[in-house]
Amino acid sequence: MDVSDILAAHEAKQKAIVVEKDIPLEVDAGFLTVTDLNPIDVESYNEDLEDYLLNTARDGVQTLIASLFQLPVTPSEDGPVAKLPAPTTLLPRAKPLPKPKPLTKWEQFAKTKGISHSKKDKKVWDEEKQDWVDRWGWKGANKATEVQWLTEVPKNADVDFDPSAQARKARKERMAKNEKQYQQNLARAQQAAGSASSSTPNATSNVQRKRELDKTLATTRISTASMGKFDKKLDGEKKLRGVKRKFEPAEVSSSTEKSHNLAILSKLDREPSAKKAKSGGDDVLNVRKAVRFASKGKGSAALARQSGGGKGKKGKR
Amino acid sequence: MSTFRAFILTTTVILAMLRTIKPKNARSKRALEAREPKEVEDPRTVIFVKGTHAGEKVDHAMKELMALKRPHAISFSKKNTVRPFEDATSLEFWSQKNDASMFVLGQSTKKRPDGMTFVRMYDSRVLDMCEVGVEGWKSMQEFKTAKATPGHKPLLHFASDLFDTHPRLQQLKSLLLDFFNGEIIDSICLKGIEYVISITAGPLPDSPSTSSELPKVHIRAYTTRFLSSGTRVPRVELTPMGPSIDLTLRRHQDPDPELLKQALRRPKLKKQDIEKGLGNKKKMRNLEVDEMGDLRGRVHLAKQDLGKLQTRKMKGLKTSRDDADESDESDEDEGQVRRKRRKV
Known part of the structure; x- marks a missing residue:
């Protein structure tokens, strides 16, 4: 048997689909991209640009198609579907990676205990109606005991015992509890996010908060006349150091007394710097405040009406 | 101080609007x-x-690029005063408002005629930009051939060694790849491959007279035809479809390294994917996940010495009694006892 003909035919077939280049082409099948890293052939580029571009493109696409057709395929209605590998080229993302969703308290617990969660169907089978009904919501299955026409009453029930109202109350309580837990989970997640986002070390913010708390505590202690001597002590509370009641001597020299009193007077005379910037006109009188006071908060227009006074209603005095 | 205040004002305005x-x-x-x-x-x-002012050429080029990019394209019909290299605040605003992460801006000035700027965003901030000048332009209508179905994915072909070595062209490649084919898809219908976009960088102009040392870039679009070759892989023939654009590279802005680092962050791989050998972790070659999702392993065994293989015991194959006698007396005795018992 002579196979040389078959071999020759096969070779001819291969020739049509095989591309030979100095540098093998780089194929990124995930992005359907082929990169031809061979340097440009300047001569043919200058000779006939369009023809050169078409030929290089054909060679490149032939290589890409060859690698695409080698991929594992699954048949479908519209023809074979090739399964693509993950792309090798790194492209920047358009948005940051999604943050992991914070676990709810139950999810945390379930995770530590290894409890796996199976999602409930929204519909349940109703034997009576012989149909699927919603588990909750409008005509939901959770309201069955509230709407049924006959309900068994416990033996020792009151005269005015209302089973449907009882069931409704229980359901509303469950709803309220669920809502409360949901809000708590939200708050917990927000707190966690806040502490995480406050630039790197969570510890620094904690330290800062502690310092502020200590400061406030110290202020409250020295705010009583007895310097917190009779305050209730907390467990583990440290004794505040360096705080002592201080009494001015009853007798001082006249010059010291004079200087003290002058200092107080000068303080009274001076307008606080913050107010100075704000108040517009008169230094002595804050007009805005005076009007508000005189008109009992009704404003200048009301004051003018009252004093210029035609009748008006019987004003409240 | 005033600039800072202006910055605060703009950010508050943006925040108020968004x-x-x-x-x-x-x-x-x-x-x-x-x-x-x-x-x-x-x-x-x-x-x-x-x-x-965009000019007719750029206007048409943008229209046809948009036709190729559809349905993931939005066109702003009005003119906008936008200078991306000077102030990118409006780009950031549009990006957030439209949930879009790429821009093509057309602007023609006396200094830079027929300019097109590709802007890529990350997290509604400008990542990088590249301005190109449209030199040669031939519309899709001028090619009297069949066009590809809108919405089909193109193949991409880059040709030139500069796409691997020259930083400007590396950036352009990344931008155009993102523009045409940036989506990660897991499968493709082989019949749906209809056209290819070929991007070729010309040779570097070696004459010192030309002020720009950057090569021209040619973008061409071809429709593909598959001819049966007798093998599984068909022979490909290309027909020009248009548009064809010749570009020169102009201004550019490289990505901020910190922003780029964030943008290149990949999700943590799942355990199964690592076993498959994805990611930069070394593939465990003796493990594979089969179609049912079961992990299968292969264990290497050293070459077996078949001479030591225990086969069926037969009298004829036993070592002769003399050898056994020589080796050990007591052992032989035990052997005899055992044989007797078996016979009983």
């Missing part, structure tokens, strides 16, 4: 959720913006 919306119904909630970051991202939506 206030966080609390969804009032399920539909708007779904719409907002669709905008949230995803692990595997959707293709980039591209906004095409005309500057104060």
Whole structure:
């Protein structure tokens, strides 16, 4: 048997689909991209640009198609579907990676205990109606005991015992509890996010908060006349150091007394710097405040009406 | 100080315009959720913006690029005063408002005629930009051939060694790859391959007279025809489809390294994927996950010495009694006892 003909035919077939280049082409099948890293052939580029571009493109696409057709395929209605590998080229993302969703308290617990969660169907089978009904919501299955026409009453029930109202109350309580837990989970997640986002070390913010708390505590202690001597002590509370009641001597020299009193007077005379910037006109009188006071908060227009006074209603005095 | 105040003002204005919306119904909630970051991202939506004066050539080029990019394209029909290299605040605003992460801006000035700027965004901030000048332009209509179906994915072909070595062209390649094919897809219908976009960088101009040392870039689009070759792989023939654009490279802005680092962050691989050998972790070659999702392993065994293989015991194959006698007396005795018992 002579196979040389078959071999020759096969070779001819291969020739049509095989591309030979100095540098093998780089194929990124995930992005359907082929990169031809061979340097440009300047001569043919200058000779006939369009023809050169078409030929290089054909060679490149032939290589890409060859690698695409080698991929594992699954048949479908519209023809074979090739399964693509993950792309090798790194492209920047358009948005940051999604943050992991914070676990709810139950999810945390379930995770530590290894409890796996199976999602409930929204519909349940109703034997009576012989149909699927919603588990909750409008005509939901959770309201069955509230709407049924006959309900068994416990033996020792009151005269005015209302089973449907009882069931409704229980359901509303469950709803309220669920809502409360949901809000708590939200708050917990927000707190966690806040502490995480406050630039790197969570510890620094904690330290800062502690310092502020200590400061406030110290202020409250020295705010009583007895310097917190009779305050209730907390467990583990440290004794505040360096705080002592201080009494001015009853007798001082006249010059010291004079200087003290002058200092107080000068303080009274001076307008606080913050107010100075704000108040517009008169230094002595804050007009805005005076009007508000005189008109009992009704404003200048009301004051003018009252004093210029035609009748008006019987004003409240 | 004044610039700082201006910055604060602009940011507050932007924040006021883009206030966080609390969804009032399920539909708007779904719409907002669709905008949230995803692990595997959707293709980039591209906004095409005309500057104060775009010119006919750039206008047409943008229109046809948009035709190729559809349906992930938005066109701004009005002219906008936008200078991306000077002030990118409006780009950032548009990006956030339209949930788009790429721009093509057309602007023609006396100094830079027929300019097109590709802008890529990350997290509604400008990542990088590249301005190109449209030199040669031939519309799709001028090629009297069949066109590809809109919405089909193109193949991409880059040709030139400069795409691997020259930083400007590396950036351009990345931008164009993102523009045409940035979506990660897991499968493709082989019949749906209809056209290819070929991007070729010309040779570097070696004459010192030319002021720009950057090569021209030729973008061509061809439709593909598959001819049967007798093998599984068909022979490919290409027909020019248009548009064809010749570009020169102009201004550019490289990505901020810190921002780029963030943008290149990949999601943590799942255990199964690592076993498959994805990611940069070394593939465990003796493990594979089969179609049923079961992990299968292969264990290497040293070559077996068949001479030591225990086969069926037969009298004829036993070592002769003399040898055994020589070796050990007591052992032989035990052997005899055992044989007797077996016979009983």
